[in-house]
Amino acid sequence: MSKILNTNRINRSDLSFLEWSVYLSFKQMLEQGMAGRLCSLRFTWQSPQCIKMDRERFVFGLLGGMIEATESLGNAKLHSVHLEEACGGDVIFGLVQLDNRVVAEIDMNQALPPGAEQLCYLLVDCEQGRLTNRPLVGHQSAEGSLLIKDNLRQMVSFHDLPCGDVGSVSPRIKAALKKKLGGGA
Amino acid sequence: MKPVKLLIAGTANPHVAGYLRSVKAIQEDVEVIAVSDTDRERLLMAKKTVGDGATISFYDDIDSMLEAHPDAEAIMVGSDNCEHYGMCLKAFERGLHIYSMKVVSMDEEECRHLLELKSRSKRVFQVEYELHFSPQFRYARELIQSGELGDIQAVYFSNISQSPICYYPNWGVPELSYGKRVPLYPGAHIYRGGALTDHPHAFDLIRWMLGREFKSVRAMSARNQRDYLEVEDHAVLTGELEGGVKYMINPSYSNLEERATTRKMLWPKSLECNLKITGSKGAYCADYFDHPLYVLAHECASPDRLIVHLNAPRKTETLLGSFARAVRGEREKPESTLEDGVSAVRVMNAAYESIYRGCEVEVSPSL
Numbered sequence: 001m002s003k004i005l006n007t008n009r010i011n012r013s014d015l016s017f018l019e020w021s022v023y024l025s026f027k028q029m030l031e032q033g034m035a036g037r038l039c040s041l042r043f044t045w046q047s048p049q050c051i052k053m054d055r056e057r058f059v060f061g062l063l064g065g066m067i068e069a070t071e072s073l074g075n076a077k078l079h080s081v082h083l084e085e086a087c088g089g090d091v092i093f094g095l096v097q098l099d100n101r102v103v104a105e106i107d108m109n110q111a112l113p114p115g116a117e118q119l120c121y122l123l124v125d126c127e128q129g130r131l132t133n134r135p136l137v138g139h140q141s142a143e144g145s146l147l148i149k150d151n152l153r154q155m156v157s158f159h160d161l162p163c164g165d166v167g168s169v170s171p172r173i174k175a176a177l178k179k180k181l182g183g184g185a
Numbered sequence: 186m187k188p189v190k191l192l193i194a195g196t197a198n199p200h201v202a203g204y205l206r207s208v209k210a211i212q213e214d215v216e217v218i219a220v221s222d223t224d225r226e227r228l229l230m231a232k233k234t235v236g237d238g239a240t241i242s243f244y245d246d247i248d249s250m251l252e253a254h255p256d257a258e259a260i261m262v263g264s265d266n267c268e269h270y271g272m273c274l275k276a277f278e279r280g281l282h283i284y285s286m287k288v289v290s291m292d293e294e295e296c297r298h299l300l301e302l303k304s305r306s307k308r309v310f311q312v313e314y315e316l317h318f319s320p321q322f323r324y325a326r327e328l329i330q331s332g333e334l335g336d337i338q339a340v341y342f343s344n345i346s347q348s349p350i351c352y353y354p355n356w357g358v359p360e361l362s363y364g365k366r367v368p369l370y371p372g373a374h375i376y377r378g379g380a381l382t383d384h385p386h387a388f389d390l391i392r393w394m395l396g397r398e399f400k401s402v403r404a405m406s407a408r409n410q411r412d413y414l415e416v417e418d419h420a421v422l423t424g425e426l427e428g429g430v431k432y433m434i435n436p437s438y439s440n441l442e443e444r445a446t447t448r449k450m451l452w453p454k455s456l457e458c459n460l461k462i463t464g465s466k467g468a469y470c471a472d473y474f475d476h477p478l479y480v481l482a483h484e485c486a487s488p489d490r491l492i493v494h495l496n497a498p499r500k501t502e503t504l505l506g507s508f509a510r511a512v513r514g515e516r517e518k519p520e521s522t523l524e525d526g527v528s529a530v531r532v533m534n535a536a537y538e539s540i541y542r543g544c545e546v547e548v549s550p551s552l
Contacts, residue, residue, distance in 0.1 A: 040419050040421075040437070040439065082545070084431045086429075086430070091431065091463060093431055093433040095404075097407075101408040103405045105433065107341055107433055109461075113467055123439075127411075130439075143472075144472075145469065145475065146470050148469070149466060149468075150467070152467070156321075158320035158321060
């Protein structure tokens, strides 16, 4: 069976989470008071399983980095963490709460088929605004739904595109086109 | 099919206005014959929304409406959440079929009583869960139930909106939305009845798509983005469903809005409703607000600013269509039942309990 590997995005960086430019930019913006007081965070990491990290990097490097980033952006110490694991530990859902009730959700998934894109998003929700690197619409799948299997990466649209239904066009328009372009309907 | 003669009791729920705007479009399924509301301003707004040309009567209380319309077959319960139970009791007493806005009631004792009444009556009881009719989520359900994605291992769902409380102030009163004043956590001056109560979709949708009940909930609620709110504007949950499937759900008001008395949509999205499912054979993700229309227009609801409109797909079936067919015996039961509504309430209350106690909470198998 042929495998589809999405090659649109290949991550060649070897940065720790706390060196990630998006995180650093948002940290600076928060420090400048650009959007007011921080309230909650959303971290998203996804990757195809075929290029997944080993457990140590995934948990202690990436997850640990996100928790540390939460403390740093929230400017408070960790109060509690709750983790749920699936897919043999390749999916982690995490909730993090700081002493000042800043809360972060962490959605990490490296159990995806080869056609999945590797991506990392951060949403920072504040009293007066939002900072994010997530695309404005269709953040997972451009626009549409996305079905990904070992040998399939399919955009699924539920919005009909117009088709060439000759019968629905008025005779007047058809006559004008016939006069201009020839042919006949 | 003969349209079902429908009363509308209360217009406090924001979705009721949509039905009033489309009384002609829905007339194949239901004939709206009367509307009641104890709030004079809301009743006037309802009359204005319906406009001229529709023969609908208006009343300032449900009892007068019930008395004046012995021919009514069904009732839409559209009041504040705290009044749903009382209105449903009156409807059962009159033998009416019930179409309830969500949530049915956040009081599980009231829910239990309604389930008992429902089991003794032969009446249809539908709770309005419109996401069942989304083609994206119907397709997700097909993928799951056909085994196309293999064994489902994890599901993520976000149901994030602006806070509606500026333009629907009743939504921010804990007694009206939750039914009573319960602090979010010990010593809190924020109370239950906000974003979590407002987003039962998420819990219902996951049950409906996966056919699995919730087993455990760990929830957290961040400090509010809006310092003027008495109810929570953020919540996020994770835990386990039956069969070991892990989930994460975010039902928050994290999209900020303008403090205006009428709804203003903001660029880029006022609403977010994203689904991600991971199975052993594949993954599926869907954005309910995909394929948007971009509108910059002077006469738009949000004049002269770029906003995103939902590009509504064709619907093969509607909420009211499902209800009407169930009333006429053409369906065994409506698309979303009282049992579905109550199941979502139980998960939401478990989430509130988890936030209050700061620990994981088990969801009891049944009421």
